[in-house]
Amino acid sequence: MEDLTPIRRQYLDLKRQHPDAILFFRLGDFYETFDADAEIVARELDLVLTSRPVGKGQRVPLAGVPAHALEAYLARLVERGYRVAIAEQVGEPVNGLMPRRVVRVVTPGTALEPTLLEERAPSYLAAWVEEGEGIGLAYCEVSTGQFAATQWTGPEARREAEAEWLRLSPRECLYPVTPGEPATPPLPSAGEVACAFTPFPAHRFAPGVARTALLEHFRVTSLHAFGLEDQPLALRAAGAILQYLQETRPEALSLLVSIEMYSTARYMLLDPATRRNLELVESASGGGRRGSLLSVLDFTRTPMGGRLLRAWLSQPLRDRAAIEARLDQVEAFVEDPIARDRLAAHLRGFPDLERLAGRIGSGLASPRDLAALRRALTALPEIQALLRRMEGPHAGAVRPLADRLEPLPELLELLSRALVDDPPATLSEGGVIRPGFSEELDRWRSLAREAQAWLAELEQRERERTGIRSLKVGYNKVFGYYIEISKAAAHSVPSDYIRKQTLVNAERFITPELKEYETQVLNAAARQAELEAELFRDLCRRIGEELPRLRAIAQALAHLDAVASLAEAAARHRYVRPELTEEDVLEIRGGRHPVVEQALAGRFVPNDVVLDAEGRILILTGPNMAGKSTLLRQVALIVLMAQVGSFVPADRARLRPVDRIFTRIGAHDELAAGRSTFMVEMNETAYILHQATSDSLVVLDEIGRGTSTYDGLAIAWAVAEHLHNHPKRRPKVLFATHYHELTALAAYLPRVRNAHMAVAEVEGRIVFLYQVRPGGADRSYGIHVAELAGLPRAVIRRARELLRRLERGEPAVQPKAPPAAPLPLFAEHPVVQALRNLDPDSLSPLEALHKLYELKGMVEGSSRAGSSAEAGPEGGWG
Structure with a gap:
């Protein structure tokens, strides 16, 4: 066994060359890891952590994997974002120590092996560089040769770049780091993507260095043909990728034969919230394909x-x-x-x-x-x-x-002539090249066959000469060819046999004639394998052209x-082709949700939605579980499918292509970033109000529900007014809400319409009809939904009693004895307070009308709005 002290020095030398990678160090039939690497490997691969001596009584942690199972273990480590360097034994021993060198570095973004790649998803390596208000992004897929770059400038560059980065969802992302400074990933909020961020020296992103790398790789004197000369940030990111591949996967560079400079302006921009809410390629609940739009199409x-x-x-x-x-x-x-x-x-x-x-x-x-x-x-x-x-x-x-x-046809003819019908899995197994393709290979194969035939003939001849019927000719890698005779027949061994090896029950011999043929057989086999490998490489080079x-x-x-x-x-x-038009309209007749429809197996209720120049905002009311959220998503998905180039789930769909789809749906927080559920809601809403254009589609669900009733109602009302009145940003809007007061907007905002999800009451119970009808809903039916959810009957009875009191303006609780100061729900009804503070002389006619609707809404439904505003996210249809 090798002395572990020199092995330790050899290991540390290789580890210093690859400090950021887990080093798999070949020792015989295993790849071993040491020190901190061993602890990581043992934890991530569920292996036993042991230790080995390294000299002078010291021991270090050790964890290893069998060499034959390397790819399976590699796949698990790469999937978790680790870089792995493979150190192989090369050459012959020197002073008892096997030489070793790193022959391969595997990273999440540079995998080429099928076992390390997801079959139906890309595996992108990206590079990100920022300067001022500019961002450059490049990416490549080394397994297919795809290579592209883009850049953004201006105050919205980061948001647009993050949206594109999320679309790509790279496995690995390079970013510049200066020596002595902390390596901080550029996208700390990108937790939705399992990406390994790899710091790369900042000088590799320098304009001159990156440009030289691109010019040398493509063997050109200018980058004008690729559109990169006037895109400095994209150029820097692309050049960094080439340099990184040169270090980690140089064989992949030959696959990058061109680079595409593209602009995201050619495509509909989808922000992270919209991708999440619409569940395009992954379900929001489990993260898999099931339940996504992709699973249906x-x-x-x-x-x-x-x-x-x-x-x-x-x-x-x-x-x-x-x-x-x-x-x-x-x-x-x-x-x-x-x-x-x-x-x-x-x-x-x-x-x-x-x-x-x-x-x-x-x-x-x-x-x-x-x-x-x-x-x-x-x-x-x-x-x-x-x-x-x-x-x-x-x-x-x-x-x-x-x-x-x-x-x-020429390449097909070459492959047909060169390759056997059913080749083995690996080249080392032999028998890959078809007989007749190479005369020299056929000659060596013939020599090998003749030698094998001679060995079989020798066995028969020696049995007859010696009279030993159990005599046999064999072979192993250590001793070569031999003649084996049992000990019972040892007295009959001829004098010209030379003893080679003694076993428990047999003796092994050689003869000068056998030794000479052994040389011929082994030479023929070695030359045959060498020539077949050479022919295979030539064939691959021809295909590479x-x-x-x-x-x-x-x-x-x-x-x-x-x-x-x-x-x-x-x-x-049963989808139909969408009609694209220049008319400012979104008309869907008999629309269906593509995913929910499949889950309901034919029981889905279609609905119509029309948004046009006269009615750009649809205020949608109705109880939870009645189908509001489903309707919002299905409209957005139908528009998206149409612009993908897909037929859509509807009887008819007519639309003008939109530049963006914005969605504000559902409730979630980002506590790690210091943002509560309501803060996330307001951030997303603010982004929509700043970015939506008259060519956008905006989908809003329950704006303002994360705060108090009046705060929420005021925010929702103001948001709707802003979307309607902004002189340059008047998108088409679907606005679902439990604030029935918002239906008053249609009375004084000309481009607002009301609709509601219909329900029917049958013997005191509600039945959801899942139909969109004109006009606003008069009730939220929150207590009915609570009853369906299984709240105790006593709670439901008490809730109904309290609702009746609150609707009549009575206090929720009657005190047992008249206290010094009464304790009703409100010391004074809000309408009375509002009237006391009102100055009629200071109001314009429009403001007076607005205030009248506000007061009317406060009388008729403020308490109902309060109860519904505190309700949780809708489930099922809602």
Whole structure:
């Protein structure tokens, strides 16, 4: 066994080179970790923490994993955001010590291996840089070669950048850090994303250094062609990514053949609250796909199609022509269900060509990866012909995609000649290259076969010569080939046998003839493996020359898969094509919530919603559980789906594309950041009021419920007035509330309309109808909902009694004896107080009308509003 003291020095030398990574140190059949790394590995992987001596009576913590199970353990560590450096044994022992070096650094954002990647989600490495009011963001997906950058400037740069960062949800994010200064991640509030923040030297983000890295990588003299010359912050972030990959994953650099400079202004901007509230790709309750919009629309057959559809839902389009083009492609597959089914059959089981090409280009491909590529290329002509045969008015919309499916017959022919029909999983197993492809390889294979045949013949010949029937010729890695004879027959061993090894029940021998053939056999096997590996590498290099074309094919297939998936969803769920118009209108007839509809299995009640120039704000009232929140979300989702290019759940939908969707729904706090539930509500509301434009859709649910009745009512009223009256920001608004007083807005604000969720009373019990009807609701039915929730009957009876008293203006509690000072609910009714403080001469006619409605509302329902304002978030339909 090796002396542990030199091993300890060797380990510490490698650890100093990678201080921020967990070092997996190869020792025989295990990868060992020491010191603090061992404690982390033992905790995260649920391993036993032991210790080993390191000299002079000292011991250090130790935890290890078997070498054959490395990838599984790596995946768990990378998923938790750790960087891992792999130190392998290389070369022959020197003075009894095996040389070792770090051959691979695995980080959350640089993974290429399939075991470390989620199949249907991207794995982005991002870089973030700030300067003044400017922010640069770049990202890449090393497994597919995607590389892009953008930047923002101005007072709203950070909010817009954070929204884009959340859309990307990178696995790892680089940020600049100066030596001697604390490494503080730039996004402390980004807890919704499991991202590993990696500090990177600030000088790597310097303009000159970053620009040089980009110029050298792309082998150009200017970055004008990429649109980066006048985007300094985007340039700096992109250059940092290249330098980081050079250090951690240099083989991935060959996959980044271009970079896209993009602007988020081309897409609908969705802030974090809206993404969370609409549950686009993940459910807010459990964080998984179930219950999300993606779960309803995803019928993709390939991982690359699934990733693209996910990206589309996270980044809806704004340009009407681009939306119509995608809708045309979806409609082409809706019109031709036979073509849609046949395409699905072709794509089912289709390899992930995007990541497959990436593994080949980075030198990580296995023989079965090349077999999968051959299978994909074989299917391309049939898919291309299928698309060109499609029928229907919109069939022409998919022809450009068919043209991008270039079959690459020369590459297919090469793979067919070079690769066996069913190659092994690894190159080391041998038998990868087809016989007849290489004359030299065939010759060495023939020599190996002849040698094996000679060995079998030798065994038979020696049995006959010696008369020992149990004699056999064998092989092991330590002693090579040998002749084994049992001890019972040892007296018959010929004199020309040379003893090699003694066992308990047998003796092993060699002969000069056997030794000579052993050399030939082993040389033939070694040369065969060496030549096969060389041929395989040449084959991968030849495929690598076609990477740009393979990537274009993969992108076209992913696009086809995604639009066919949207068409399948439209056909199965009875969706219709939305009508895009320049008219300032949002008209939905028979609209349905795409996710709730599936959960209710045909029992969903459709509803109409119309917002236009004459009615831009809809005040929606009604009890909890009646469907207000569902209606709000379904309108927002229908608009979003339309701008994704999807058909929508409605009988008819007509709209002008919006620039943004804002939602203020639900109650949650951010106590770690010092913000209560009400403060979060007010922050989100303030953001909407500052950012919404006349082209935006705003969805508000229960504004002001986190504070007292009158404070909340005043805030909600003022918010509605602001959205109506602002000269430049007049978005379309759905405003759900329990403050029935807000229905008075429709009397003096011309673009406000009232609607309510209908209920029916049957024998003293309420029945939710889930229908939207004109006009405001007259009651909140909060006690009825409490009864449905199972509150004790005594509590319900007492609540009804108190409600009747409060509605009549009586005190909630009658004192047993007249006290010195009466203790009613209010010392004086608020209406009386308001009248005492009112100066009629100072009021304008509009202010007087406003005040009259306010007083009327206080008389008729202030106590009801108070009880409803304190209610919790709606459940079920509400």
